[in-house]
Amino acid sequence: MSLSMQDHNDQRSGQQAVRPAARALSLGGMFRKNPGDLIFENVTRFFAFIVLALVVLMVYEMTVQSWPSIQHFGFSFVSSSDWDPVNDLYGALPFIYGTLFSSLGALLLAVPLSVGVAIFLSEIAPGWLEQPLSMLVELLAAIPSIVYGLFGIFVMVPWLQTDIQPFLIEEFGWMPLFEGAPYGFGMLAAILILTIMILPIITSISRDVMRAIPDTQREAAMALGATRWEAIRIVLTGSKSGILSAALLGLGRAVGETMAVTMVIGNSADISISVLNPAHTMASVLANEFAEATSQLYVSSLIEIALLLFVMTLILNAIARGIVWRITKRYGAVAA
Amino acid sequence: MYDIMQQPLKRSSMSSTQTAEEKISVATDMETAPRMEALRLNAWYGKTQALFNVSLEIPRNKVLAIIGPSGCGKSTFLRSLNRMHEEVGGRIDGRILLDGEDIMDNDPVFLRRKVGMVFQKPNPFPTMTVAQNVVAGLKLNGMRDRKELARITEENLRRVALWDEVKDALNKPGSSLSGGQQQRLCIARTLAVEPEVILMDEPASALDPISTMKIEELIDELKKKYTIVIVTHNMQQAARISDYTAFFYMGKLIEVGKTSKIFTKPAHRQTEDYVTGSFG
Amino acid sequence: MSTAALYTWRKFKNAMMLSMTGLSLLAVIGVLFLILAYTVSKGINHINWDLITQMPAPVGEEGGGMANAIVGSLILVALGSAYGIPVGLFAGIYLAETEKGWFARTVRFLTEVLNGIPSIVIGVVAFIVVVLPMKRFSALAGGFALGILMIPLITRTTEEMIRLVPSSFREAGLALGIPRWKTMLFVILPAAFKGIFTGIFLSIARAIGETAPLLFTALGNRFWSTELDQPIASMTVFIYDYARAPFDDWNQQAWAASFILIMLVFVLNIIFRFVTRKTYTA
Ligand SMILES: Nc1ncnc2c1ncn2[C@@H]1O[C@H](COP(=O)(O)OP(=O)(O)O)[C@@H](O)[C@H]1O
Ligand SMILES: [Mg+2]
Numbered sequence: 001m002s003l004s005m006q007d008h009n010d011q012r013s014g015q016q017a018v019r020p021a022a023r024a025l026s027l028g029g030m031f032r033k034n035p036g037d038l039i040f041e042n043v044t045r046f047f048a049f050i051v052l053a054l055v056v057l058m059v060y061e062m063t064v065q066s067w068p069s070i071q072h073f074g075f076s077f078v079s080s081s082d083w084d085p086v087n088d089l090y091g092a093l094p095f096i097y098g099t100l101f102s103s104l105g106a107l108l109l110a111v112p113l114s115v116g117v118a119i120f121l122s123e124i125a126p127g128w129l130e131q132p133l134s135m136l137v138e139l140l141a142a143i144p145s146i147v148y149g150l151f152g153i154f155v156m157v158p159w160l161q162t163d164i165q166p167f168l169i170e171e172f173g174w175m176p177l178f179e180g181a182p183y184g185f186g187m188l189a190a191i192l193i194l195t196i197m198i199l200p201i202i203t204s205i206s207r208d209v210m211r212a213i214p215d216t217q218r219e220a221a222m223a224l225g226a227t228r229w230e231a232i233r234i235v236l237t238g239s240k241s242g243i244l245s246a247a248l249l250g251l252g253r254a255v256g257e258t259m260a261v262t263m264v265i266g267n268s269a270d271i272s273i274s275v276l277n278p279a280h281t282m283a284s285v286l287a288n289e290f291a292e293a294t295s296q297l298y299v300s301s302l303i304e305i306a307l308l309l310f311v312m313t314l315i316l317n318a319i320a321r322g323i324v325w326r327i328t329k330r331y332g333a334v335a336a
Numbered sequence: 337m338y339d340i341m342q343q344p345l346k347r348s349s350m351s352s353t354q355t356a357e358e359k360i361s362v363a364t365d366m367e368t369a370p371r372m373e374a375l376r377l378n379a380w381y382g383k384t385q386a387l388f389n390v391s392l393e394i395p396r397n398k399v400l401a402i403i404g405p406s407g408c409g410k411s412t413f414l415r416s417l418n419r420m421h422e423e424v425g426g427r428i429d430g431r432i433l434l435d436g437e438d439i440m441d442n443d444p445v446f447l448r449r450k451v452g453m454v455f456q457k458p459n460p461f462p463t464m465t466v467a468q469n470v471v472a473g474l475k476l477n478g479m480r481d482r483k484e485l486a487r488i489t490e491e492n493l494r495r496v497a498l499w500d501e502v503k504d505a506l507n508k509p510g511s512s513l514s515g516g517q518q519q520r521l522c523i524a525r526t527l528a529v530e531p532e533v534i535l536m537d538e539p540a541s542a543l544d545p546i547s548t549m550k551i552e553e554l555i556d557e558l559k560k561k562y563t564i565v566i567v568t569h570n571m572q573q574a575a576r577i578s579d580y581t582a583f584f585y586m587g588k589l590i591e592v593g594k595t596s597k598i599f600t601k602p603a604h605r606q607t608e609d610y611v612t613g614s615f616g
Numbered sequence: 617m618s619t620a621a622l623y624t625w626r627k628f629k630n631a632m633m634l635s636m637t638g639l640s641l642l643a644v645i646g647v648l649f650l651i652l653a654y655t656v657s658k659g660i661n662h663i664n665w666d667l668i669t670q671m672p673a674p675v676g677e678e679g680g681g682m683a684n685a686i687v688g689s690l691i692l693v694a695l696g697s698a699y700g701i702p703v704g705l706f707a708g709i710y711l712a713e714t715e716k717g718w719f720a721r722t723v724r725f726l727t728e729v730l731n732g733i734p735s736i737v738i739g740v741v742a743f744i745v746v747v748l749p750m751k752r753f754s755a756l757a758g759g760f761a762l763g764i765l766m767i768p769l770i771t772r773t774t775e776e777m778i779r780l781v782p783s784s785f786r787e788a789g790l791a792l793g794i795p796r797w798k799t800m801l802f803v804i805l806p807a808a809f810k811g812i813f814t815g816i817f818l819s820i821a822r823a824i825g826e827t828a829p830l831l832f833t834a835l836g837n838r839f840w841s842t843e844l845d846q847p848i849a850s851m852t853v854f855i856y857d858y859a860r861a862p863f864d865d866w867n868q869q870a871w872a873a874s875f876i877l878i879m880l881v882f883v884l885n886i887i888f889r890f891v892t893r894k895t896y897t898a
Contacts, residue, residue, distance in 0.1 A: 040797030044713065047706030048723045051771065054764060055726045058733075061744045116640030124637060133641065135889060140648050142885045144825030146852045147874045150859050151651050154658075154867065196647055203644075216459035220522070222423055223453035224473035224529060225445050227630035237463040249732075256734025258828040259852075263859065283736050283828070290740070291753075291832040306740040310733060317732035321725075445626070478622045 058310070066304035068297055077304060083269045083285075085294075090301035092308070094269040098279040099309075102187060102261065103254035105275070106194035111247050114199050115236075118206035123218075123232050134204065141200035149263030152193045157184035157264055164188075165276055180276035185266035188275040193260045198250035205249065209242030209327070210235055245323035252316040256309060258283040282309045369436075371396040371533060371563040372417060372451075377430035379412050379421060386412040389430070390589045392582060394533070399555060399564045401578035401595065403571065405610070409587040410567040414535050417565065418451040419444040434533070449473070452531035456538040458518035460510030460525070466493075466502050469510040469521055473529035492524040496554055516547025523554065534558065536566040540573070552577050571611055575599050583607045652878070659875025662868045668876075672838050672854075678865045682873055684840050688755070688849035691842060692834055693823050695759020700766035700823075701816055707767070708774025708812075709800065731768035738764050739829035747833060755848040758834025765826060766819040773815025777808040777892075814888040821884035825877060827852035851877055 069077060073090060080091025117137060121130055161184030172178040213235045221231035236243075266278020267288055280288075282305050293299045370393035379387035387409045394400055394417075402410045415421040416428050419439060432439045439447050460469045470489045471479070479485060489506070493499040498520045502513065510521060519539060526534060536555075540548040555564060555577050568574050574581055575595060582592035583606070591598065591607045602608045666681045673680025707723065714720040738761050746757035781804050789799030805812070827850075830836075835847040836857065842848075851873055858870035 034795045034797075036798065037796045040800070041710075041713070044706045044710035045719075047703050048710040048720070050703050051707050051723050051730065051767060052719075052726055054767070055729060057745070058738075058741045061741060062737075065744050113640050113644065116637040117644050120637040120641045124634060133645070135886075136645050136648060137641075139882065139885065140644070142821070142881050143651060144827070144852065144874075144877055144881060146825070146827045146855050146859075147651070147655065147878055150855060150870055150874050151654060153859055154871075155650075155654055199644055214459075216455060216457055217461065219420060219423070219453075219455060220459040220461065220525075221472075222444075223418065223420060223448055223455075224476065224525065225447075225449040226473075226476055227445055227626055229630040229633045230476055230626070232633075234461055234463075237461075240463075252732050256732075256736065258734065258736040259856065263856075283734060286736050286740065287828060287831055290743070291835065303740055303744070306737045310737050313732050313734055313737075314729060317728060321728055443623075443627075445623075476626070477619070 062303055062307040062310065066300050066307050069300035069304045072297060073301070077301070078308070081269075081271055085289075085298055088295055088297050090297070092282070092301070092305050094271050095280050095282040095285050095305060096308070097271050098187070098265070099255055099281040099283070099312075101279070102190045102194055102265070102281055103251055105187070105191035106198060106254045107247060107251050109191065109195040110198050110202055110250060111243075113195070114202035114246070114250075115206055115243060117199070117203045118210060119232055119236075121203070122207045122210040123228075123235065134207065137203050138200050140196065145197065145257060145259040148193055148197060148260035152189060152260055152264035156192060157189050160184050160189055160192075169276070176273045177275055179274045180272075182276065183266060183278060185264055186276055186278045187265065187272075189264035189266075190261045190279070190281070191275065193264055194254045194257060197257060197260065198253045201253060202243075202246045202250040205246035206239065206243045209239045209246070212242075212327075213238045241323050242327050245320040245327075248316050248320035248323070252313045252320070255316065256283060256313050258287050262287040282306075368396050370394055371435065373431075373433040374413070374416070375431040375433070377413070377416060377428060377432065379409070379416055379426060379428045381412075381424070381426050386426075386587055387416070387428075388587045390584075392589055392592060394563060394565055395580060396563055397559060397561070398579040399559050399566060399577055401574035401581045402565065402567045402584060403569075403574050403581060403610070404584035404590075406569070408584040410584055411537050412587075413584065414453075414537050414565060414567055417533070417535055418448050418453055420448075420453065449477075449529050450531055451533045451535060452526035452529065454519070454523055454526055454534065454536040454539045457542050458515055458522050460513070460518050460521050462509055462511035464510055465507045466510050466513065466521060467506040470524050470528050472525060477529075488528055492528045493521075495527055495557075496520040496524045497550065498524060514547075516543045516550060519543060519547065519551060520554065523551075527558075531562070533563045533565065536564065538567050538569055541569055548573075571599075571613070583610060585610070655871065655875050655878055658868070658871035660872075662872035663875060667869065667872055671840060676863065680869075682849070682851060682854045682869070684837065685849040685851045685854040685873075687842065688834070688837070689824055689851045691755055691844075691848060692758045692762055692830070692850055693820055695755060695844070696762030696766055696823050697816075697820065698759070698763070700763035700819070701770060703763075704767045704770025704819070705774050705812070705816075708771040709778065709805075711771065711775045712778035713796075713800070727768045727771045730764065731772070734828075735761075735765055735826055736828040736831075739831060739833055742829060742833045750845065752845070753833060753835035753847040755834055755844045755846065758830045758848065758850070759844075761829035761833050762823040762826060765829065766823050769819040769822060770812075770816055773818070774808075774812050777811035777815065778804060780811070781807045810891050814884075814891045817884050818888045821881045825852065825881050827856055831856075 069090065073080070077090065077092055078096060079093060081093040082089045082091045083094060084090070121134055121137075125133055161182050165182035165184065165188070168178045169180070169182060217234055217238060218231045221234045222228075226234070261281055262284040265281065265284055267280055267284060268278040269280045269285070270277060272279065286302055286306060286309075290299075290302050293302055372394040374390055374392045374394075377387055377390040378385060390413060402413065404410055412421060412426070415426075417432060417439075421428060422444075434447070434450065439451075461472060464472060467486075467489045470492050471485045474485065474488065490499060490503075493502060498517060501517060502521075505512070510518065513521060519542075523539075540551045543551065552573065555566065558564060559579075566578065578595045580592065581595040581598040583590045583598065583602075583604075585606055591602060591604045593603075598607060599611050602611060666679060668681060668686060669683050670679070670681030671684055672682065707727070711720055711724055711727075741764070742757045742761035746760050747753055750757070785803050785807055786799055789803045790796065794803075830850050830853050834850055834853070836853040837847045837849045855870045855873045855877070858866040858873070861867065
């Protein structure tokens with residue numbers, strides 16, 4: 001019926017067109033007088049209200065609980081790289097850095113790969129193959145992140161340590177990016193595992209966006225003597241903003257991903273440019289230290305990290321949804 | 337469904353040594369050698385056959401109108417002529433000649449530069465400006481000279497009588513124009529690659545009467561230089577603009593001839609019924 | 617560049633780029649199969665009766681199982697479902713029934729927000745809201761976290777599935793003078809039932825696979841416990857602990873548990889896809 005990426009908001013116009021009768025009837029005033037309808041409507045509204053209340057509660061509680069840390073450290077919380085529980089000093093910069101580095105690195109690898117897969121699915125694969133292939137790609141999203149972590153520890157890390165990293169150091173060791181020793185655990189492992197984990201969402205949204213481009217565009221290009229690839233380029237230009245929002249949603253996932261990253265990143269609060277070094281992310285420090293945090297300020301600082309993480313993903317998601325909303329308005333008729 | 341390399345489809349099953357006598361020439365009253373020719377053309381979508389043994393000559397620098405009830409294969413025939421038919425997974429057999437050469441012998445990328453196409457629904461590229469739309473095809477072929485591109489843009493927009501209307505909007509998106517303007521923009525885009533034949537699939541059916549009139553005037557102008565094949569639903573339009581008319585019915589070519597003859601003294605009962613509107 | 621050279625170049629680029637897209641797909645599917653192959657080959661040999669019936673062996677000893685973790689996961693998911701399903705379901709019905717208005721729009725947006733919140737953050741909230749007041753880690757806290765995770769998925773599928781029910785159903789009901797709530801409960805919901813039901817199952821699959829929100833809520837427990845106000849074991853935390861343990865046998869058990877987990881999640885996912893596709897084409 002509609003794109004899966006579509007925000008619910010966007011189906012409004014279509015719905016109205018399809019159901020004028022239902023609309024007229026439901027506004028007919030008949031149920032307004034019916035006590036059963038009144039009760040039903042208010043009960044469902046109450047549960048909808050719970051959703052709203054939950055989000056408000058989350059923001060409120062996290063703000064209150066991180067208040068000691070916010071007051072104590074102020075802005076230096078995000079600018080300082082001293083994370084020292086022994087002396088009750090907390091600066092979150094290494095984790096913010098690690099989160100941004102790992103997720104942007106993963107995005108850099110995942111976007112071209114995802115767009116390639118999306119092109120194949122939407123433009124090249126024969127119709128009967130498209131569904132099963134898409135399903136396979138989306139199954140990647142269903143694998144629990146703890147399983148990714150397990151795969152990371154026992155398969156990917158040893159492979160990086162014995163095969164990939166020695167090669168990188170040998171060939172590219174002169175670049176700061178590949179400086180260091182082959183630990184296996186570290187930023188590179190985190191980036192790779194995140195890449196796999198965000199591929200499905202970027203792929204399926206990009207595919208939907210590309211499929212929403214009308215065939216007349218492809219035909220126009222082909223009829224001018226474009227090769228198939230050149231016609232795809234036209235489709236890609238039309239899908240640019242949709243792919244951007246897919247990337248942002250993927251970034252949101254990467255930023256918040258916890259288990260798999262925690263298990264392979266090496267958990268060390270250092271800021272390093274080299275992907276060979278162990279690192280930490282906001283999510284992984286929470287996973288590692290929260291249960292053991294002792295002092296009140298320590299807990300409060302960790303909760304502030306959670307709050308920052310929440311705000312980051314909220315912004316990313318809001319921007320991405322906003323873009324999707326704009327596109328579906330533009331291609332609305334096609335998307336239905 | 338898709339042929340990754342855009343290899344030419346399987347060679348037609350007919351041998352190329354086929355003699356002239358074998359071919360069924362329906363439009364015998366043409367003055368010059370035809371620009372294009374279809375010889376015993378059959379076309380399929382998967383297992384359903386959409387065209388049956390169509391043989392038809394397309395006269396040089398004339399307008400050939402293709403009429404017939406909806407679903408009779410007009411678009412399929414048109415799209416076979418520039419091999420767009422195979423892009424939707426279709427298949428043909430029989431031969432199609434362009435200036436005597438089998439179009440299957442060449443890469444469709446080349447063919448489509450010689451045989452341009454205008455679609456039913458205007459389809460400018462919304463991500464390109466008006467000016468970029470006009471030269472989109474040329475850029476594919478490596479033209480980068482800005483001055484030359486600007487000159488070609490103006491020239492072709494003038495040819496479709498759009499220049500005065502859009503000369504201040506050249507940098508707006510192609511999709512910002514009105515429907516009629518968009519269709520003329522698409523024609524300009526097709527003209528810019530200097531084709532020899534222009535195929536038009538109901539180019540005015542989505543437009544208002546005034547835009548339709550402008551397109552018709554344009555076609556009249558273009559036929560001095562180009563060979564035009566136009567599919568139309570509108571009998572008056574066919575009568576007004578075409579030199580020859582072909583009537584298709586259920587995938588078969590029933591009759592083709594001078595437009596004046598088709599509309600006044602058709603040889604077939606079905607044609608007569610259709611053009612007089614007492615069809616079906 | 618001459619026309620011929622340009623043409624060759626364009627053909628080459630076409631062939632190359634198209635092959636690259638195919639290779640991307642192969643790579644991605646290759647990774648999927650690699651993960652599956654490892655999980656199956658490493659896990660299947662260690663799946664035995666002990667794993668699902670025995671308690672964890674004392675540290676350093678071989679053998680043992682995760683009976684308590686399986687039961688713990690079920691309890692946690694049941695707790696989450698107990699409030700996650702009704703909230704998600706009724707909120708979804710409300711959204712499907714209410715197209716306009718700031719409230720519906722806000723809730724719809726917040727559903728998306730909730731869906732995008734990292735699960736570890738939800739764990740932190742459950743810690744604040746449940747663990748801090750109770751002054752102890754507990755199954756309740758874990759269940760609370762999982763419930764929040766389930767809500768957006770259920771709300772969304774419920775709304776979508778209801779909207780897929782042809783409007784003629786609703787009109788038929790209303791035209792007969794049946795009140796709207798009865799039409800919803802007895803005509804529309806049954807028609808959308810399969811989709812909603814599998815949507816709920818999918819959210820359960822997601823909850824079962826979650827680890828992060830349990831780390832400092834349910835915590836984990838090496839002993840048998842079904843007390844709701846006590847720390848409780850779960851399959852995912854079991855895998856997490858056993859994966860990092862320095863004992864080969866424990867690592868193997870982690871793989872075996874992963875195998876069970878992945879099978880569970882995949883079966884639920886495939887059923888979901890199958891059912892929703894049917895609904896779409898119906
Ligand atoms: N993409 C397609 N796939 C399958 N069948 C098609 C397709 N396009 C057209 N057809 C069928 O081929 C026949 C001819 O269609 P078409 O050439 O589009 O007719 P016209 O343009 O005269 O209306 C019709 O019966 C139509 O149903
Ligand atoms: Mg047609």
